[in-house]
Structures are given as C-alpha cells and as structure tokens.
Amino acid sequence: MSAAGARGLSGARILAVLIKEFIQLTRDRLTYAMILVMPIVQLLLFGYAINSDPRDLPTAVLVQDQGPMARSTLSALVNSGYFEIVRTASSPAELDDAVARGEVQFALTIPADFTRRVVRGDGAQILVEADASDPAATGGAIAALASLPRTALSRDLVGAATKPGADPFEVVIHRRYNPEAVTAYNIVPGLLGVILSMTLVMMTALGVTREYERGTMESLLATPARPIEVMIGKLAPYVVVGLVQTAVILILARVLFAVPMAGGWIALGLGVLLFIVGSLALGFLISTVARTQLQAMQMSFFYMMPSILLSGFMFPFRGMPGWAQALGSVIPVTHFLRVVRGALLKGLDVVALWPSLGALALFVVVIAGAAMARYRTTLD
Missing domain, CATH: 3.40.1710.10 (abc type-2 transporter like domain)
Structure with missing residues (x-):
C-alpha cells in the first residue's frame, strides 16, 4: 500500500481545497454573477413573461x-x-x-x-x-x-x-399565410435567427478571446492595424459563414418542410446581412469584456436565453406582458424574425418591413461602435 493510501482521506485537506475553490470562484466575478443571476432570470421569464394562450x-x-x-x-x-x-x-x-x-x-x-x-x-x-x-x-x-x-x-x-x-x-x-396551421411554417424560418445567433455570436466571441488566452493578440496589437481594420478583418470570414448557413437553412426549409417562399427577397437579403454583421459585432464586443473562453461562452448563453424566449420564436410575442414585450423589442432577434417571416410567408417588401430593418441597422451601429470603443490597442 502506498504512503498516500495509508494516510487515507483527510477532512482538513478536503476542506482546504474546498475553501480554495470558493475563493477562486468569488474572484471570477462574471462566473459568480452568472451562477446567481441565471436562475433568477429563468424564473422570472418562465413565470411572468411566457404565456401560451395570449389574450387582448x-x-x-x-x-x-x-x-x-x-x-x-x-x-x-x-x-x-x-x-x-x-x-x-x-x-x-x-x-x-x-x-x-x-x-x-x-x-x-x-x-x-x-x-x-x-x-x-x-x-x-x-x-x-x-x-x-x-x-x-x-x-x-x-x-x-x-x-x-x-x-x-x-x-x-x-x-x-x-x-x-x-x-x-x-x-x-x-x-x-398559414391556413392549415402548420407549425413548421413558423418555427423553421424562426430557426434561421436562432442558429445565426448561436453560431456567429459564440464563434466570434470565442475566436477573439482565444487569441487573448494564447497570447497571439499581443502580436496583432503590435501591428499598425487600426481597431476598425482588425474588426473587419476578423469578422469578414464569418460573414461568409453566416451567408452559407442562411442558404442551407432556406433550401432545407423548402425541400424538407415545404415552407412557402412568397417573395420579399430584397428585404430578406438586407435583413440577413444586417443581422449577421450585428451578431458578429456583438460577439466581438463580448470578446473585449471576457478574458477567458469560458467567460465568453457564458456571456453568449446569457444573450441567447432571452433571445429565444422573448423574441416570439418559441412563444407568442403578443402573449407576453407589456414589460416583456418592451424588453423583447430591444432584442435584435425579434426584429429579424419579423423580417424573415414577413418576407417568406407574406412576401413583404423593404417598405413594409422598414421598422424592423431600421431596428436592425440601429443595432449594428450601436454594437459596432461599442465594440470599437472597448477594443484596446494595448494589453493590460
């Protein structure tokens, strides 16, 4: 029997490690906040905001x-x-x-x-x-x-x-627009917004944060590249990824689920482009706040939860109380879903969808501006 095995378990040593982990957890303020805030937010959203039988x-x-x-x-x-x-x-x-x-x-x-x-x-x-x-x-x-x-x-x-x-x-x-009440006609176009959000925001946040962890960001910051140039260079490949995802989802929606394609292609294309750029800018903004990939993933999930619950993707938007609708109107996924469903199911053009397209454009400007303001040219 080894010396370590002979000593057996020590409650004092376990307690010491336990205390050390609690101290380390409290030092990681973002993770600590997520642990406390996430259950509260879920309770409030599911308890007060979600209503499957909308009235008025x-x-x-x-x-x-x-x-x-x-x-x-x-x-x-x-x-x-x-x-x-x-x-x-x-x-x-x-x-x-x-x-x-x-x-x-x-x-x-x-x-x-x-x-x-x-x-x-x-x-x-x-x-x-x-x-x-x-x-x-x-x-x-x-x-x-x-x-x-x-x-x-x-x-x-x-x-x-x-x-x-x-x-x-x-x-x-x-x-x-859906005389046979086919659920797929509503859910499948909505999935486009959810999938783009999950992949683009998280991929960008993790990709940039990974450079901070590996130390390669220091080399990039030493170059003459300006913040806007770094941002464009890093996000451009993901724009192509987002466009490919959009094409695949739309093709499968038509082939597998027979989702009607009523038209509105110009409005849909503009909405997709604005949403992709805005999602990537948000991922870049998250990367300027998070310092580890774990933090970036946590922040991305924290953004995704209200995007799914309050945007009208899973539950009727008009079934939510006024405060939840006001909060949902701030979320870009809400407006993107209106563009996608309006274009595909109703054939609406840019003029008819301009309120939602304008909201997406505003989102891009605000988030991109905040990301560039947060981006630092030197490492702490």
Whole structure:
C-alpha cells in the first residue's frame, strides 16, 4: 500500500481545497454573477413573461352596418377577452394592409346587410381574418369565435327573429399565410435567427478571446492595424459563414418542410446581412469584456436565453406582458424574425418591413461602435 493510501482521506485537506475553490470562484466575478443571476432570470421569464394562450390581441374592424346588432357583436367579441379593437378601418384595403404588416392579429368585417339578414334568418355572416403565420398566437382566439354567434345577440333577438337550435349568423374564419396551421411554417424560418445567433455570436466571441488566452493578440496589437481594420478583418470570414448557413437553412426549409417562399427577397437579403454583421459585432464586443473562453461562452448563453424566449420564436410575442414585450423589442432577434417571416410567408417588401430593418441597422451601429470603443490597442 502506498504512503498516500495509508494516510487515507483527510477532512482538513478536503476542506482546504474546498475553501480554495470558493475563493477562486468569488474572484471570477462574471462566473459568480452568472451562477446567481441565471436562475433568477429563468424564473422570472418562465413565470411572468411566457404565456401560451395570449389574450387582448390587437384587432382591426371594418363595420359597414351601424345597427345595434353589429354593436352587440363587437361588444361580445371584446368581452371574450381574446380581442382588443385597436383600429377602425375605412376600407377593405386598409384592413388587408394592417394584417399584412403585422400591425394587428385579427381583422373583422361586418357587412352592410348584417342586421337585415339576421332578422330575416337569411344566412348572415361576418368575416374574421387572422394572421395565422404563428398558429399558437391565434389558436385560442379562433376557438373562442365558435361561441360568438350564440352569445352575441342573445338580448337582441326576440320573437320571430329567434330560431331555436340555429345560430343567428355565421363566423367565416380566414387563416391567412398559414391556413392549415402548420407549425413548421413558423418555427423553421424562426430557426434561421436562432442558429445565426448561436453560431456567429459564440464563434466570434470565442475566436477573439482565444487569441487573448494564447497570447497571439499581443502580436496583432503590435501591428499598425487600426481597431476598425482588425474588426473587419476578423469578422469578414464569418460573414461568409453566416451567408452559407442562411442558404442551407432556406433550401432545407423548402425541400424538407415545404415552407412557402412568397417573395420579399430584397428585404430578406438586407435583413440577413444586417443581422449577421450585428451578431458578429456583438460577439466581438463580448470578446473585449471576457478574458477567458469560458467567460465568453457564458456571456453568449446569457444573450441567447432571452433571445429565444422573448423574441416570439418559441412563444407568442403578443402573449407576453407589456414589460416583456418592451424588453423583447430591444432584442435584435425579434426584429429579424419579423423580417424573415414577413418576407417568406407574406412576401413583404423593404417598405413594409422598414421598422424592423431600421431596428436592425440601429443595432449594428450601436454594437459596432461599442465594440470599437472597448477594443484596446494595448494589453493590460
């Protein structure tokens, strides 16, 4: 038996090593903060922000019948809790544009002969158009529409106008952009943003931080290269990587999942380029803060978690409370998903998608500026 084995286990020595590890852990402030903050953030996001049954969805209405039955129908719609009337359109074209741009989730049309047809029992109808590009966002609201004809006019129909066992009118539902509620049509385009974020941000952060750990950054800093030149030189190869990833994902989305490609290619291309550059700039910014690859990976994961949960990729964006939507609107993945889904599923052009494209451009400018400001020409 060896001398080490003869001594056996020593509680004092184990305690000494344990104390040493705790001291080292507290010295690594970033890791220590991640250990404490990450569970709290996950608890808050899953507990308060995530909602798979969104309510008060923005709705535009076109009411061509100003009678009391039309008003009762609107009141019943709002009282269901799933719809919030935020816009009154003056024409079908305005209604169509609001749905296409994503300004509203639903569009309701009450025709001019609605009251007359209800009173006569002549097959009255109302039209509800849903932006069904995300089936999870509209499923509960569409299900609630089934009871609308039986409850909306319960106090308005009396006497001969009441037909036992028959609904006074019919709700015609038009699911736009994804009539068959295929989940892949929403998830697969969204994966483009998540995959680009995971790979580009992390690859850039780890790649630059690795140079600090190996000492090769010192040689680079000794060259006459300016910060912007170093940044461009390091990020350019990853731009090509991002473009290749985008092409592969789009091809597989079409071949394997039959995701519709409605057009909007110029807007999609511009959005992809802005998002790739912004993600790479963010990875470069992370590398200027982290001093080890472990820290860079931790910071990248900390960015990815809200990007997945608050962007509308996994859960309906409009199902989140106001504070979570405000936080999600700051995340670039949110705007990139709107560009990708708007271009592929709706065929929107640059003009229609300019708010999201503008947000991505602002993200690039701010993050690239911060990365260059943080970049130091000498090593500490």
